[in-house]
Amino acid sequence: METASVQARPDTWRDPRKLKTQAEIQRHLTLLSQRENELSVALNEIISNRTGLDDSIRRLNTLVPKVKSLQQQVDGEVVPDENERQSVPVFDEFSDDEFEDEDYGLVERIRRVWVTSERVGGKVRKLDVEVSRVKEASERVQEVLELRSALQSLREAIPKGDWELATRCCKRAMDIREEVIESAFSARVIPTSSDPSPPPQALRELRQQLLTTFKREFEEASSKKDEQATSRFFKLFPMIGAENEGLEVYGDFVTGLVRGRNPAGGKPSSPLYYVSHLTSLLESIALIIDQHQNIVDKYYGQGKMKVVVQRLQMEADGFCKTLVEGWEDERRVGRLISETTQSRFDYLANPVQNHAPSNQYGATASVQASLTALSQAQHGLANLPGAATSLLAQYAGAGPKKPLAHTEEVPGEQPDGLEEEKTGPDPRDVDKIVGEMITLSGRWALYRRFVWNRLNSDEDEEKTPVEEKSDPAAIAERKESLSVDAIDASESQRVITNMLRTYYQPLEAWYLRTSVQKAHRMDTPDLSDRPHVSSVVDDVFYLLKLVLNRALTSGSLATIRAIREDVSKIIERDYLGVLQKKMDAVYSGGGAAIGLLGTNLPGANKEAEKEKREKELRISYSVLLNDLDLSANYTERLVDEMVSGGLAEQWFLEVEVPIVRAELKTLTDIATSMRTIAKAGIDQLFNQLTRPRLRTLLEDVYKGVTYLLDEDAYADAENEDVVRKRFIKGWEPLVEGYRASFTDTNFQTFFSMMVEVMVRPWEKMVLGMRFTELGAIRFDRDVRSVANYLSTQTEFGGGREKFTRLQQIATILNLDPDEDPEDFYGSSGIAWRLNKNEYDGIVAIKV
Structure with a gap:
C-alpha cells in the first residue's frame, strides 16, 4: 500500500493558483482525488487493526509502575499511581510539598555525601597548605644558612690562594635559588660588619674576583708553557659558570700555538711550497683538536669544542687567504686562463680535413707517456713527506696512492707527419697547476672531514634513518644541523671554492679537450689485434680517469658537479662527435684522408678493386664501431670503479657521499649514447654491404x-x-x-x-x-x-x-x-x- 501511495503521489505539487488551463486543472484534480483515495484506504486499514493497537497500549500500561518505582528511587519523587490516569502517563513537574516526608532519592544521597567530603577535604587541604608553608620556610632558612656559609668560606679561601676550595664555595653559592639570594630575609641575616654588602652584590664581586684571578693565572701559565698550571685553571672556569670566558682565554691560547708553529721552508717557486705551508697549518690545528677535545668536552660539555674550532678557523682564514693569493701571483694562473681562451681546436671541428696520418708504431705509447709524465707532479704533491702518516691522512681512510705506470718519452720528439697547433699554453704547465690546485683543495677537504668527524658524535649517525641518507633534501637539512658550519662559512672555504671555480674548472676542461684532441691526432688502428680497435679509446679513457680522480680529490660537491657536466659535454662533442664524423667520412669517400682506408692498387681489375675497397670499408668501419662499443664498456666500468672505489668516502663528508655517487652515475648516460650510435652505425654498414x-x-x-x-x-x-x-x-x-x-x-x-x-x-x-x-x-x-x-x-x-x-x-x-x-x-x-x-x-x- 505504501508503494502504491508513493507511485500515486506527484513528484511536484503545483500551486492551484498557478494553474491556467482547464486541462491542467483537470489533471491536478485527478491527482488529488487519487491521493485522497490512498489516504482513505490507509486510515481504514489502521482502524481495522484496532486490536493490535489496544494490545500495545496495555503492554505499555504494565510498565508504568516499574518506571514510577525507578523514578522514585533515583529522584525521591512520589509518582501518581495507575488509578489517577487512564492512558499512557506523562510525567509532570511536582512541587516540593508532595514528597517532603518521603525517603531521599539516590541523587540526593549522593549530593549529601559530596557536601560532607568537600567539608572534610577542605580542612585536610588547608592543613596541607600550612605544612607546605612550614616546610618551605624551613628549606629557605637552610638555603640562607648555606649561602652565608658558602660566602664566608669563599672570603676565607681567596686570601689563602686555595682556588679549588674557593671555586667549590662559589659554586655552592651559585647553586642556591636566585629568589633566596635576593630575598629580604637573606639581606637581613647574611651581611656582617666586615662585609655589609647585600648577598647578590657580594656574590658577584667575589665571583668577578675569582674570574679575574683565573684569567691572569691562566695567561701567565700559558706564557710560561706550564701545562699543569694551564690545565688547572682551565678546569676552574666552568665551575663558576664562566664557560664562555674560559673558552675565550683558551681560544687565545691555542691560536697562539698555531701562530708559533714552525713554518715550512722552501722557495715559492717550488711545486711543494704552498702545499707544504697549508698542510703545516691544517695539521697543527688538527693536532690541537685531537689532543684537547677530550678535555674541553669533559669540563665544558659536549659540543663546546665548536667554539674553539671557530677561533682556530678565524686564525687560519687570514693565513689561507694570503697563501692562495700568493700562489695566484707566483704561478700566474690568470695568464694561463687568458691563454686557454685563445686556443683553437681545429682538428676537433673538422677531423677529416685536418687529419695527418701518423706513424704505425709508438703513437699510443707516445701519448700515454706524455699524459703519464704530466701526472707525476700530481702524484708527488699528493704524497708529501709526512703527509701520508699525519693525523689528517689517517682520516682520509686510504693509504698512499700507487705511482702510475709510465713509459719514457724522448724530449722534443714528435711523430712523423704530425704538426701540432701552437695556440694555447703548454699542457704540461697546465697539468702541474691543476695538480697543485687539487692537492691544496684535497688538504682542505681532509681537514674539513676531520673536523666533521670530531665535532659530530656517533650517536647522531646512529639516529639517522636509513632512507634519509640517500635523500638530498634530508642530507642538506641534516648537514645544516651538524657542526660543520664553522668550516663551510669560513673565509678559507670561500677562498678554496673560488680557486676551484675560477681556475681549476676551466683549466681542467681545457686540459681534457686538448688531450682528447691530441689522442685523436695520434690515433692508430691496431689491425693486428682481435677485435680491431684504435689507440684513441685507451688514451681518452686514461685521461678521463685522471680527470675524474682529480675532481674527486678536490672534496668539493660544486666542483664534482661542474666537472661531471664538462666531461659529459666534452666526451659527447669532442670524442663521440669526432668518431661520428669519421664514420660519415668512411661512407663519403674520405676514409683514406683519416688514415682508415688504404689506397687503390694500380692496375687492379675492377672486380678485385671493388672487393678490396669493400673489405677496407668493412675493416675501417668495424674499428670505429668497436671503439664505440669498447668506450661504452669502459664508461660503465669507470663509473662503477669511481662509485665503489672509496674515493668519495675518502674526500667527502659521509652525508655528501650519496650525492657524489649520484653525480657520477649520471655519466652512464654517455654509455647509452655510445651504444645508440654504434647500433645506428651497424645498421648503416649492414644495409650498405650485407643486406643486398x-x-x-x-x-x-x-x-x-x-x-x-x-x-x-x-x-x-x-x-x-x-x-x-x-x-x-x-x-x-x-x-x-x-x-x-x-x-x-x-x-x-x-x-x-x-x-x-x-x-x-x-x-x-x-x-x-x-x-x-x-x-x-x-x-x-x-x-x-x-x-x-x-x-x-x-x-x-x-x-x-x-x-x-x-x-x-x-x-x-x-x-x-x-x-x-x-x-x-x-x-x-x-x-x-x-x-x-x-x-x-x-x-x-x-x-
Whole structure:
C-alpha cells in the first residue's frame, strides 16, 4: 500500500493558483482525488487493526509502575499511581510539598555525601597548605644558612690562594635559588660588619674576583708553557659558570700555538711550497683538536669544542687567504686562463680535413707517456713527506696512492707527419697547476672531514634513518644541523671554492679537450689485434680517469658537479662527435684522408678493386664501431670503479657521499649514447654491404628445391641435404670478416640483424610453395638444421628465437591427417606467433 501511495503521489505539487488551463486543472484534480483515495484506504486499514493497537497500549500500561518505582528511587519523587490516569502517563513537574516526608532519592544521597567530603577535604587541604608553608620556610632558612656559609668560606679561601676550595664555595653559592639570594630575609641575616654588602652584590664581586684571578693565572701559565698550571685553571672556569670566558682565554691560547708553529721552508717557486705551508697549518690545528677535545668536552660539555674550532678557523682564514693569493701571483694562473681562451681546436671541428696520418708504431705509447709524465707532479704533491702518516691522512681512510705506470718519452720528439697547433699554453704547465690546485683543495677537504668527524658524535649517525641518507633534501637539512658550519662559512672555504671555480674548472676542461684532441691526432688502428680497435679509446679513457680522480680529490660537491657536466659535454662533442664524423667520412669517400682506408692498387681489375675497397670499408668501419662499443664498456666500468672505489668516502663528508655517487652515475648516460650510435652505425654498414647479398642467399639455396616429394625424392633429398649445404656455403662468406673484426657485442648485434633479415623472406617463400606429407617432414628438418648450425656459430645462441615462426609453420605442415586443424589451433597450448589468416593459409598449401 505504501508503494502504491508513493507511485500515486506527484513528484511536484503545483500551486492551484498557478494553474491556467482547464486541462491542467483537470489533471491536478485527478491527482488529488487519487491521493485522497490512498489516504482513505490507509486510515481504514489502521482502524481495522484496532486490536493490535489496544494490545500495545496495555503492554505499555504494565510498565508504568516499574518506571514510577525507578523514578522514585533515583529522584525521591512520589509518582501518581495507575488509578489517577487512564492512558499512557506523562510525567509532570511536582512541587516540593508532595514528597517532603518521603525517603531521599539516590541523587540526593549522593549530593549529601559530596557536601560532607568537600567539608572534610577542605580542612585536610588547608592543613596541607600550612605544612607546605612550614616546610618551605624551613628549606629557605637552610638555603640562607648555606649561602652565608658558602660566602664566608669563599672570603676565607681567596686570601689563602686555595682556588679549588674557593671555586667549590662559589659554586655552592651559585647553586642556591636566585629568589633566596635576593630575598629580604637573606639581606637581613647574611651581611656582617666586615662585609655589609647585600648577598647578590657580594656574590658577584667575589665571583668577578675569582674570574679575574683565573684569567691572569691562566695567561701567565700559558706564557710560561706550564701545562699543569694551564690545565688547572682551565678546569676552574666552568665551575663558576664562566664557560664562555674560559673558552675565550683558551681560544687565545691555542691560536697562539698555531701562530708559533714552525713554518715550512722552501722557495715559492717550488711545486711543494704552498702545499707544504697549508698542510703545516691544517695539521697543527688538527693536532690541537685531537689532543684537547677530550678535555674541553669533559669540563665544558659536549659540543663546546665548536667554539674553539671557530677561533682556530678565524686564525687560519687570514693565513689561507694570503697563501692562495700568493700562489695566484707566483704561478700566474690568470695568464694561463687568458691563454686557454685563445686556443683553437681545429682538428676537433673538422677531423677529416685536418687529419695527418701518423706513424704505425709508438703513437699510443707516445701519448700515454706524455699524459703519464704530466701526472707525476700530481702524484708527488699528493704524497708529501709526512703527509701520508699525519693525523689528517689517517682520516682520509686510504693509504698512499700507487705511482702510475709510465713509459719514457724522448724530449722534443714528435711523430712523423704530425704538426701540432701552437695556440694555447703548454699542457704540461697546465697539468702541474691543476695538480697543485687539487692537492691544496684535497688538504682542505681532509681537514674539513676531520673536523666533521670530531665535532659530530656517533650517536647522531646512529639516529639517522636509513632512507634519509640517500635523500638530498634530508642530507642538506641534516648537514645544516651538524657542526660543520664553522668550516663551510669560513673565509678559507670561500677562498678554496673560488680557486676551484675560477681556475681549476676551466683549466681542467681545457686540459681534457686538448688531450682528447691530441689522442685523436695520434690515433692508430691496431689491425693486428682481435677485435680491431684504435689507440684513441685507451688514451681518452686514461685521461678521463685522471680527470675524474682529480675532481674527486678536490672534496668539493660544486666542483664534482661542474666537472661531471664538462666531461659529459666534452666526451659527447669532442670524442663521440669526432668518431661520428669519421664514420660519415668512411661512407663519403674520405676514409683514406683519416688514415682508415688504404689506397687503390694500380692496375687492379675492377672486380678485385671493388672487393678490396669493400673489405677496407668493412675493416675501417668495424674499428670505429668497436671503439664505440669498447668506450661504452669502459664508461660503465669507470663509473662503477669511481662509485665503489672509496674515493668519495675518502674526500667527502659521509652525508655528501650519496650525492657524489649520484653525480657520477649520471655519466652512464654517455654509455647509452655510445651504444645508440654504434647500433645506428651497424645498421648503416649492414644495409650498405650485407643486406643486398642476403637477398640472393635464399634464392641460391632454394634453386631447384621442391617439397612435393614422394618416397624416392624424399630419400634423395635426405642423402643430398641440399638446403643446409648451400646455406652454409652462402652464409660463411657473409660473416667471416665481421667475426674476426667485431667485438662480441657488435658481432651479436650484427649477427642477430642478419638472421632476422634472412628469416622474413624465408617465411614468405614458404607460403608460396606446396608440400606433400614427406615434403613437410623434409622442410622441418631443413629449418632445424639451419637453426642448429647458426646456434653453433656464436656463444649467444645464434638467434634461435627468430626461427619460432618457421618452426610453427613446420609444425602445422606436419599435422596428422586425422587431426582437425581448427581444434589444434585453439587447443594445442602453443603460443602462436602466426595469426589466424596465416595459419589458414599454411594449412591450405599442404597437398
